[in-house]
Amino acid sequence: METKNLIQKSIDTVRVLSADAVQKANSGHPGTPMALAPLGHVLWSKVMKYNPRNPEWPNRDRFVLSCGHACMLQYSYLYLTGYGISLEDIKNFRQLHSITAGHPEYGLTPGVEVTTGPLGQGFANGVGMAIAQQYMAARYNQPDFNIFDYRIYAICSDGDLMEGVTAEAASLAGQLGLGNMIYFYDSNSITIEGDTDLAFTEDVSKRFEAYGWHVQDLPDLNDLEALETAIKKAQDETSRPSLIKVRSVIGYGSPNKHNSAEAHGSPLGKDEVRLVKENFGFDPDRNFEIPDDVLNYYRNAGEESAQSEESWHQLYKNYRERHPELAKEYETITAGKLPEGWKKNLPTFEPGEKLATRKASGKTLNALAKHFPQLIGGSADLAPSTDTNLDDFKSFSSKHRDGRNFHFGIREHAMGAVLNGMVLSNYLIPYGATFLIFSDYMRPPLRLAAIMKIRPIMVFTHDSIGLGEDGTTHQPVEQLIGLRTVPNLTVIRPADANETAQAWRVAIEHKEGPVCIVLTRQGIPIIDQKKYSAAENLEKGAYILSDSEGQPDIILMATGSEVHLILEAQEKLKNENINARVVSMPSWNLFEKQETSYRDRIFPKDVRTRLAVEAASPVGWLKYTTDDGAVIGIDRFGESAPGDEVMAEYGFTAEHVVEKAKALISQNKKA
Structure with missing residues (x-):
């Protein structure tokens, strides 16, 4: 049964677990997970709908930890609620090949929705997630069938809100009225260098109100009742994105390092971790202690939330019967299938x-x-x-x-x-x-x-x-x-x-x-596909667009607008009895994925004279040209003039390609 004592014990377990994991790793950020444990508790046990057994359930709420350095908060709750993370994974925090990396990584850790770390990115990612939900709801939801009604919950920090990308994304979200976003701004006033007053004193609440957001201020994050009330108000506001500013104490529970920069990005130290445990009533000699009643409490919370998916599947079953064409379209798309023909x-x-x-x-x-x-x-x-x-x-x-x-x-x-x-x-x-x-x-x-x-x-x-x-x-x-x-x-x-x-x-x-x-x-x-190779070959990254009649004396390669120059150059060289192969090379990346036999066919090892032409930096072309300087590229900035004039000024003419090609052939013959 849920009691105030059990709730507090559960929250404090996450605080101690985070401190232990960072201490064992000897690196990381313990302070914010310790501060935000009450918020994590409310989200994972009271608010969000999710299924630990199926992290990809389409209508789950999305959680984004924009301040990714606080990932022990997320890992703790993912483990406790029953996702595919073990206590051993928690113990291996930040270790080689662990699924609990130093910042959350999508595709590595079950339940992590997006890779965050560079501050501000997660904030903006959540805006994209909210747009996707709104678009899918508009396309597929029908009367009595709210197939897609999930929300995006995100935590962002002082550091996130200093980043320019956050200002851009927040402005866009307000403009679009994305009422399915509920963001928590953790205002702990601490960064690595010290107090945020050093560089960040603006009124964030007024700033977000100006963006068109619904804003609430919560002076004490440990007031769980006030936190739940604020979330309910945010859920009821459907025409504007919501920001709940929560005041937390970084390193909460650490007697000597709470509310300090020391708790932000460094382990607390063995002695201080012992004091934290004593402060919360845990055995200071035990590491990674998870009381049975706490684990059972959170596992039950995960199981209860999983019922949301069961209800959704029944709803979707009825939806499929009533709206088969829409259901078929959605299922085809999410299965990764492309339209026939x-x-x-x-x-x-x-x-x-x-x-x-x-x-x-x-x-x-x-x-x-x-x-x-x-x-x-x-x-x-x-x-x-x-x-x-x-x-x-x-x-x-x-x-x-x-x-x-x-x-x-x-x-x-x-x-x-x-x-x-x-x-x-x-x-x-x-x-x-x-x-x-x-x-x-x-x-x-x-x-x-x-x-x-x-x-x-x-x-x-x-x-x-x-x-x-x-x-x-x-x-x-x-x-x-x-x-x-x-x-x-x-x-x-x-x-x-x-x-x-x-x-x-x-x-x-x-x-x-x-x-x-x-x-x-x-x-x-537009290149004549009847005269030259078909453009479908682009998928190979590089292909022979026009070959010489005999063994090529030189291979000309180019991308983009410069390809037509090497085609012209090929004709001019042919008039001088010089055989040139023309290779269109639209994608190095795709070309490198081809089998060695194909790559060797495009660039035979016995044809060493090669010339690359691209109106960009010549860096990187040596891999394909083999000769230093066998590139017509650009190693300085441009100039303001009509495009044709600038291109000619920088050597991008068929005549210059011919001149350079002949010089390379002559040079290699002497060698």
């Missing part, structure tokens, strides 16, 4: 005109959208420039939850993190768009998507100095190589309109990791 809807483009690959992307995207209700997205205020608007669909808003066009505003960082949250619905295929140069603003969410191996699709346009007059600040140079170095991230820079259509095909079919489709602003020739 969908590839036939990919557009094809005929040679004879120049077309910017961003324009071809827009046509492809609109063709696909009609057949993929889960394909939704938008841009950071650049839809007309990135060609990412879905012409036949409304915009997602507080009034139109079924809208499929998103207006992220000029919030690139939040856009990336929100997309990650949308992907984690296991339903949506979300895309976001901006100029390639602004990918720098969203590197953290791209990296986290790659770590999680989830697949948002990014459309990066205006991909080189070829964009022209906007000049140095808008002309990307080092961005391509920067993106290519991220593990699990696939970069595709298509050579023309047809390769662009195929890039979208590959992105839709891709299973693990984000995909970046990199596109031109300027019009470029």
